[in-house]
Amino acid sequence: MFNKPSDAISEDAYRGLEPSSSPFFPPLSPYKSSSPIPDEFLKGYYSRIEPRFNSMIHAEESAAIRASETEWIARGGCTFRGGAFSPAGSIISITLPECIHKKASVLLVSSSSAFIEDDIIDGELFVNFHESSTKFIDEDSPEYKAQRSFYRVIIDQIRARQYVDLLNQDGDGNAYVQSLEDWHNRSWEVLDLESQNKQNKSLEEYLDSRLATLGSNLYLMLVPFCFGFQLTPQEYELLEPLNSLVYKLCNITNDLESAVCDWIAHASYDKPDIPGNCVYIIMRDRDVSLGEARDILLEMFRVVELEAYELCQKLLESPPSANVKVYLENILLVPAGVVAFGINSSRYKANPEHPLYPPLQAKLKGLPRVANTKHALNSVIELYSETSKDSTRGVNRDISAWSVAAMPQKNPKPWLSEYPQLTEQVVMEPCEYIASMPSKKVRKAMIRALDSWYLVPHDSMEIITNIIDLLHTSSLIIDDIENNSPLRRGRPAAHMAFGMPQSVNAANYLFVKCLEEVQKLSPAAIHVYTEELRNLHIGQGTDLHWTFHGSCPSEAEYIRMIDGKTGGLFRMACRLMKADATKNHNLDANRLFTVMGRFFQIRDDYQNLTFATYSTAKGELSDLDEGKYSFMxxxxxxxxxxxxxxxxxxxxxxxSRQGYLTPEQKILAMRCMTRSKSMEYTFTVIKELEAEVERILESLESSVGEHNWTIRAIMARLRTADPKMAYISQ
Structure with missing residues (x-):
């Protein structure tokens, strides 16, 4: 528990908290390639870790960052508030001051696009923090949605090109790019934090939810990438507690520094309740002023930082492996750099004359809002105070808030009563369970890639994305049942968690939901939906027929099956988007996605039998247990x-008789395929498919007049290396 200090911070300290009078913690190791940040940039610095900058990239960072920002403007982006550069140095230079020069140079280019995307996600790109008049922003207007979708297309293309460049320049970048892409996807999909605050989440619950939804694995990948090594699964597990503390420190710092701008943006959109920010949660929970809430949060930062520092010391005493030692010596420089960046960057500054600028001494009720606001905070403190008095926190005990239909009614003859229809909550549980699992999000990425060509209206784009998501989820549930597969992405399959009848019903229900969605588009869309759904079922049925009868297909027959089963969803998305396109109406990308479907399926076959991480997720060599005829x-x-x-x-x-193969039988099967050269043959086929995708993509890009970097980034990330299958040759 963090208690309120007796004295709130002064107004002069509003932009940066008073410098700590205590000395810095002793460094965990001697510094090699960094220099201390000059004192002139440390006004308000509150970390106990000495802030430093990477002197090796200092000269080039400004030009690299501006190049990325220039590309954003050239593609049609708008002006934006401070990006990845500050007077103290770039976000890369001061969070990774000891980073290898080559690695840091690669990261510099992508840092600004990350800040721009963050502003698109939370809507702050559309807020002017330096104006002197109030402007209400209607996020429900078609104009706002269309502009936001257009900006997302631009930033997707920029980020994808940067991924391609990174992967081409650095062979170690795949794991980092994957974790960064996961982080971006979660940022777009994360539950709205304001709605979490309505449920009266505490400060710790809020921080835990940030960790759960956005995760901290980015740092576990970022630091190894920057120093040119990889961590083992055991080392990841060892470092996870420390990594969670580091992520918490970065979140606290972000909320401290962005508190003013967060309120201005929140009020500009006339949103109810409070922003998703630690400062305002403390104000709500403790009925304190903005300044007092920042004091409390600062104290929390110092306690967490001390805990992280002591944990680093303890782990260094173990002693750790060489790679873990490098990680421990550098990880605390990340939150220290975030503090130094936050107190210097123009990104977190707003015009004090802005009419929505929150006064330091104000409590929640006194914070400024748009004139004639439809959302008031008058009841927030009272509601929280009331609900916090008993163990059922978050429950509104006011009987007037209950609808009549929701309240239990006593009726001696329920068979004569009228009731509202049942909700879909129970039916959707298996679907939501599968949808919550980790995923590469390839289909969503493909849809965004197509949008850069077709520029589909925002509402249609949401409908199409939802249809493909629902159908993919349905196919996963059914596929696991039909293949008798107990695992899905390392977790129990839906039918192993909810039972087969409930899972089948849930998967079928998604077809109904998809039909409801597709009817919102056009009659032509319904035809596309039914035709490709037919292809999906015929392809799957053909695959099941071969397995059941033990009938081995030819390679050509297998490719035809893939075109229906795997390529169907890609083609459906492509055709639905083309029908609603606002540009490039005659661009036909069906052939591209048919070939990509073949690439994905044969690559999937190959990975199932060659890569340990994939096999662990699905079950060791699961294709052999399922009796599926893979390409090999x-x-x-x-x-x-x-x-x-x-x-x-x-x-x-x-x-077929046992229902499975023993580990020894699987090894024998793998040796037979290896000695028959089918593995090498399959690898060659995958490479030919990659080349064909490249050829078709170049042709489409030529007709459009620009590269589709999102598709190129997907292919770069999925590029298959030729593995040395040592365990097979033993």
Whole structure:
């Protein structure tokens, strides 16, 4: 528990909290390539870690960042508040001061686009923090939605190009790019934090929810990337508690520094309740002023930072591996750099004359709002005070807030009564369970990539994205049942958690929801939906037929099955978007996505039998247990020698009788496929498909007149390396 200090901070300290009189903590290791940030940039610095900057990239960082910002403007973006540069240095230079020069240079280019995207996500891109008049922003207006969608298309393309450049320049970047992409996806999909505050989440609950929704794995990938090493799964697990503390420190700092701008943006949109920010949660919970709330949060920062520092010391005494040692010596420089950046960046400054600028001495009721606001805060403190008195926090005990339909009614003859229809809550539970699992989000990325060509209206874009999401979720539930697969992405499959009847019903219900959605588009869209849904079921049924009857297809038959089963969702999205396009109406990308569907499926087959992480997620060599005819197995059976062909057929017969293969039988099957050269053959096919995707993509880009960097980034991330399958050759 963090108690309110007796004296609130002064108005002069509003932009930066008073410098700590205590000395810095002793460094965890000698510094090598960084220099201390000059005192002139440390007014208001409150971390106990000495702030430093990377002197090796200091000269080039300004030009690199401005190049990214110039690209944003050139593509049609608007002016924006402070980006990744501050007088003290760039966000990369001062959070990763000891970073390898080559790695830091790669990251500099992408840092500004990350800030721009953050402003698009939370809507602050549309707020002028330096004006002297109040302007209400209607986020429900078609104009706002269209502009926001357009800006997202631009930033998606910029970020994707930067990913491609990073992956081409640095072979170690794949894990970092994947974690960064996951972070971006979660940022767009995260639950609205204001709605969480309405449920009266405490400060700790709010910070925990940020950790759960946005996660801290970005740092676990970022630091190793910057120093050119990889952590083992055991090392990730060891560092996770420390990483959570670091992420909490960064969140606290962000909320301290952005409190003013967060309120101005919140009030400009005339939103109810409070912004998703620690400062305003403290104000609400404790009925304190803005200045007092910042004091409380500052004290929390210092306690968490001390805990993180002591944990680093403890882990360094272990002693750790060489890579973990480097991680521990540098990770606390990240939140220290965030503090130094926050107190210097123009990004967190607003005009004190702005009519929505929150006074330091004001409590929640006294904070300024747009004139004639429809949202008042008069009841916030009273509601919180009331609900906090008993154990059922967050429950509105005012009976007038209940609807008549929601209240239980005593009726001796319920069979004669009228009731509202049942909700879909129970039916949707298996679907929501599957949708919550970690995912590469490839289909959503593909839809955004297409939008850069077609520029679909915002409402139609949301409908199409929802249709593809729902169908994909339905297909995963059904696929696991039909393949008798117990795992989905490392967790129990839906039918293993909710039972088979409930899971089948839920998957079928999603078809109804999709039909409701597609009817909002056009009659042509309904035709596209039914045609591609037909292709999906025929493709899946053909695959099941081969497995059930033990009938090995030819390579051509297998490709036709993929075109219906895997390529169907991609083509559906493409055709639906083309029908609603506002530009490039005649651009036909069906062939591209058909070939990409083949690439994804055969790559998936290959990964299932070659990559440990994928096998762990789905179950060790699950395709062999499921009896599926993967591309490698088809090649081995149709083109292998009689000896290998006979052994594989015998193993498949045993699998059909046993329902599975033992680990020893799987190893024998893998040896047969390896010696028949089917693995090398499949790898060659994957590379040919990559080349064909590149050829078709270049042709489409040529007709449009610009690169589609999002598709290129997806292909770069999925590029398959030729693995040395040591365990097979043993």
């Amino acid at each position: 197995l088809i090649r081995a059976l149709n083109n292998g020698s009689n000896t290998f062909d006979s052994k594989l057929k015998n193993l498949l017969q045993l699998r």
